[in-house]
Amino acid sequence: MRDVAIVSFSQLRGDPEGGVPEVLMLVPVVLEAIEKSGVPRKQIGFTCSGSCDYLTGAPFAFVQNLAATGAWPPISESHLEMDGAWALQEAWVRLQHGDIDTALVFASGRPSNSDLREVLCLQLDPYYLMPLWPDYISLAALQAQALLARTGHTEKDLAEIVVRARRAALSNPNAEISGEFTASELLQAPYVSSPLRAHDCPPISDGAAAMVLVAGDRARDLCERPAWIRGIDHRIDAQYPGVRDLSVSPSARLAGEHAGVGRGPVEVAELAAAFSHEELILREALGLGDEVLVNPSGGALCSNPMVATGLIRIGEAFRQIHEQGRERVLAHASSGPCLQQNLVCVLEAD
Amino acid sequence: MAGAVPTYKLEFPYKRSLGPIVGAFLTGLRDRQVLGIRSAAGRVLVPPLEFDPETGEENLEWTRVGEAGVVRGFSWVEEPLPKHPLDRPFAWVLVQLDGADTNLVHVLDADSRAAVEIGMRVRIRWASETRGHMSDIACFEPEAG
Structure with a gap:
């Protein structure tokens, strides 16, 4: 297996009041995770996210969340209707292919919309x-x-x-x-x-989180004590x-x-x-x-x-x-x- | 053009089948019978699944089980939600019907939390009209006696 490490993490404080659109919850955490990682945004090889359209209340709601990544020029990405931990697993599998070295993983949930x-x-x-x-x-x-x-x-x-x-x-x-x-x-x-x-x-809290994964020695170059x-x-x-x-x-x-x-x-x-x-x-x-x-x-x-x-x-x-x-x-x-x-x-x- | 109000009919122009296992079980409920399915190992699943969750085996044999059984687990709800099956305090129960090896998730109409215990015998109260739906079992009630 190819060694892959987490080099940065960012999370939004859980918000019990709700009301903040999902993409606005994601912008600060995605930007912070990328900045802390030291990987330039345009060099990120793969992006994978987890969220739940049932909680957001609209089909394909997750597509709007991509705006938080600044997805232009077009990026290689995937979405799971699951917790972001499963997005991390998919990103880890994707990095095993060996053709890219970095991935961004993020997750967001807005349960405050729903009963x-x-x-x-x-x-x-x-x-x-x-x-x-x-x-x-x-x-x-x-x-x-x-x-x-x-x-x-x-x-x-x-x-x-x-x-x-x-x-x-x-x-x-x-x-x-x-x-x-x-x-x-x-x-x-x-x-x-x-x-x-x-x-x-x-x-019941709204919230978001993001992290950057890096494969191999590059993780050691970018991060003191990667996980x-x-x-x-x-x-x-x-x-x-x-x-x-x-x-x-x-x-x-x-x-x-x-x-x-x-x-x-x-x-x-x-x-x-x-x-x-x-x-x-x-x-x-x-x-x-x-x-x-x-x-x-x-x-x-x-x-x-x-x-x-x-x-x-x-x-x-x-x-x-x-x-x-x-x-x-x-x-x-x-x-x-x-x-x-x-x-x-x-x-x-x- | 005055008076020309278009009308639309929105529909799914197909009939949906629940398949040979779920469909047969719910048709059984319409006829006030509870059907289970027996795995090769002899385990009787109620409600029946399309495959044995232990082995993945699909060739299973139908068997009829009882309308009464034993409470294997419960949770008392003092304040029911609007969509819950009963509008008064009740218990969610896991009921092992006589002849079954698994538990059915349903509700028990009991007087109070103190009236519910693991191991108590309960019986199906059928809905006044059955239609091939899980709610044909209106609820369980403590077995008289």
Whole structure:
């Protein structure tokens, strides 16, 4: 495999108010990621983006986002109706061809346009599930209940995850929820869908992120401590939630194995655990012990610009190597109901 | 030209089939029967899928399962959303119907969260008119007894 590194990352602070057009969210992050990378814009070999037209509310809405790249003269680009983490994977594959050395990856999400508890039903199987309108929080709640029933974890354990995430987010200027809380005060709140309360669920945030990938030695020339992508894999579980044990994530386990998570110690893991209980399922699936620092950014529980969240996890993992001096970190992205799809990426320092 | 108001008829001029598996299952619901499909390993999938999610195998055999079963998982909703199947507090449930090896996702009409527990027996309440649609199962209700 050709060695490919992340050399720059930029993200917009999650915006719970919404209202900013997607392309305007993207302009500052795309410009900043390119400027920090040191690669002249017109030399970028490939551009790949992730966004969701259902969230933007118009077919082919993603085309407008290309204006943020200054796509003239015409550029070579691709778009995924997925989290930007999958755009990163496509860019990594594209760089394996060897004919280009640089790629720009970006992602944007505007969930503030929508009532997500209705709109996200449209991603479900249209015959068995969607006619019942099982909102995404209730589907997550079925998974949470399955986990608590199997493992003996309690709602207090879930609240403790939220307490830790919000405390960690105090040092993350891009988080929109942070602060000191106690589990007992959080547990006073009513259920949204039992056993999940509002604090167990992600905030609804608009946001955007961008990064630049560079292959080979050029990454070392451009960047002090680039983060090398040493493993990346994506797996999918069966789509109907009733045919699998919801308390475990076989697809996350497989993605972790194929990305080579176990080939060395992991110092930090940035997991796209949008719901509190998902962190427990993912820790188990990826074999992460207590020695692994999970979501020092506060994670998706504190800012969740849907379809940019996974790319931001990879960006936060990059920061751990580039700015914090870590040697080996893990980033995870997820898609679909009940952690149906999982992508795992292992980043290493030189 | 006065009075000439053009009219347009916008339509999809084709009939959509749900195929031999999903179509047969939903036709079964219209007839108030629940059909499952048995894999080579003997696992009965309800609702049926077009392939075994474990093996990818496609040549599966139809079997009829019960109208009652056991709650394997649930989530209580105190404040239903406008599009939810019930307009009063209810539970989302994973129901393993008698004779099935997988769980059906649906809703349970119960009095309170305290009335719902893992392992309780529930039964289908059919819609007053069935039409070959998932909502032919209006909901589940606790089995009398």
